[in-house]
Amino acid sequence: MNHHEAVNRTVGPGPAAHSRATFVIQGRLARVREQNILFSPSRQAIFTVNDTAAEIWRSLEGGMPPDAISAEMTRAGVDRLEANEHVEAALRDWQRLSLIRPHAPLSAPAQGAVSQMVAIAGLKMRLDYPAACAFPAIAVFRHLEVRSERADVLLQLVEREGRVHLFRDGDWILSCAPDELPVMLKGQLLIEVLDRGAYELALHAAALLRHERIVLLCGKPGAGKTTxxxxxxxxxxxxxxxxxxxxDSRGHGVGLPFAPAVKAGAWPLLAEHYPDLDAVPVCRRPDGRRVRFAVPSDVAPPSPIPIGCVIQLRRGRDAKACLEPVDPASALRVLLNGAFAPGRELSGAAFDALTQVIGSADTYCLTYSKLDDAVELITKACR
Incomplete structure (x- = not known):
């Protein structure tokens, strides 16, 4: 079944404030052997629901606004407060499961919306937030703001029933909880750059600037790259x-300067360097892990810069700190790990760019346990 088979049925608006939220039905309901089964085409997933939820779903399919559904349940003998709770819980769950979504917003910002224009690697994107959901996400991307009347991409956010929905140029993309919004937006902005940007290869590596050269930090998850x-x-x-x-094709690098998302385990490690970090709002990743965004006060220019040093990180408990040279083949393998190429396939030009990096940059493996030892070794290597 294709996704569009289920998206042409909508819930019409009603007179009450609750009912102004119109929904597009994205799932299908069937009753099989006395069991109510909901199918989500976008997730390719099946969910079972009780008879009360099934009646709410059928009412939505029929165009009945949420307040009217609650009123109908009340006339059937259900307590009004309980009816409201049933309907609201169903709407929240079905939005979370991508079974329903709001209508696409108008291209112009809605009344009370907050707009933000950002630029990353030359790509300009406009973010339209509902005023109630703008913070802290708008602060996380403040350092990327530019003045421009034209956007290459329009990303609009709509809040309904405790979920925030993301639309891209009018097309629904996904939804999330409000405290997941900064993480979700960061991921979508990265997708936009990778899909539309001009580059040969995207490396899974941090980039720092030292003496007009980029220092790349590579490592597996948990190696401490962000910290x-x-x-x-x-x-x-x-x-x-x-x-x-x-x-780029010359082997020069451009960092994507998103604010680092610092996981909870690293907050104490960075307390000395960033004493205000404990005052930053806590956000959640999709896996439930808590993060705080350390918004940089200054970022490197967006123009390509030569790579001066490539460092693979290996962090281990009680490991003796050392920085050892790495041979070219090993360094290439490190950079290729997690790399992304336009078209999903590494081209000859991308490989040539990589070999230019390895041919001109110093390549090391850093083993460390303590953060201060790692900083001292890298600082000495990059003099």
């Missing part, structure tokens, strides 16, 4: 990216 990046910025390195760096 070490922030510690190096505090030590005087320029910030370009904490996660993804683009390579």
């Amino acid at each position: 070490l990046t922030l510690a190096l910025v505090h030590a005087g390195f320029g910030f370009a990216s904490d996660d993804v760096t683009l390579l």
